[in-house]
Amino acid sequence: MYQVGERIIYGSTGVCEVEAVGPLDMQGVDKKREYYTLTPLYQKGRIFAPVDTAVFMRPVLTKEEALELISRIPDVEGNVYENKNPRLLNEHYQVYFKSGECMDLVRLVRAIHAKGRLVAKNGRRLSQVDENCMKHGEELLHNELACALGIRPDEVRGFITRTLEG
Numbered sequence: 001m002y003q004v005g006e007r008i009i010y011g012s013t014g015v016c017e018v019e020a021v022g023p024l025d026m027q028g029v030d031k032k033r034e035y036y037t038l039t040p041l042y043q044k045g046r047i048f049a050p051v052d053t054a055v056f057m058r059p060v061l062t063k064e065e066a067l068e069l070i071s072r073i074p075d076v077e078g079n080v081y082e083n084k085n086p087r088l089l090n091e092h093y094q095v096y097f098k099s100g101e102c103m104d105l106v107r108l109v110r111a112i113h114a115k116g117r118l119v120a121k122n123g124r125r126l127s128q129v130d131e132n133c134m135k136h137g138e139e140l141l142h143n144e145l146a147c148a149l150g151i152r153p154d155e156v157r158g159f160i161t162r163t164l165e166g
Helices: 063-075 086-099 102-121 128-149 153-165
Strands: 007-010 014-022 035-040 047-050 057-059
Touching: 007 035, 014 128, 063 102, 063 128, 063 153, 086 102, 086 128, 102 128, 128 153
Parallel strands: none
Antiparallel strands: 007 014, 007 057, 014 035, 035 047
């Protein structure tokens, strides 16, 4: 069970802070069931999630784990997935999001970037599904790395570049 003040990854929302743990004082809610009250760090709102929810949750990476992940980025293959059917393309990408693992987000982003370079050579652009999934993957990854490293999400790309060049 997570404790108040801990920062966790909650499903596709990303980084959240545990604000409270316990029964909810809301009408229509089972008073015997325990809930996490989560506050997303980089979005507005509040999430009330049962402690025993099936939604993926894990602790945010430590600074050491984040630096290790960054050091491995150059070795990650960007395996391009081609499919003209938007539904099948989206389903393929959702597997990466559902794993909840940062390395899978790195794989996803690198694959879509590689695909973007390939289609650009032919004078085309990425599909809307590709664009949306790449943006969401980068956002989730950068938000977690920012939290782990103690920097802002908009500083992550530059931090990665400097770290890999230095």
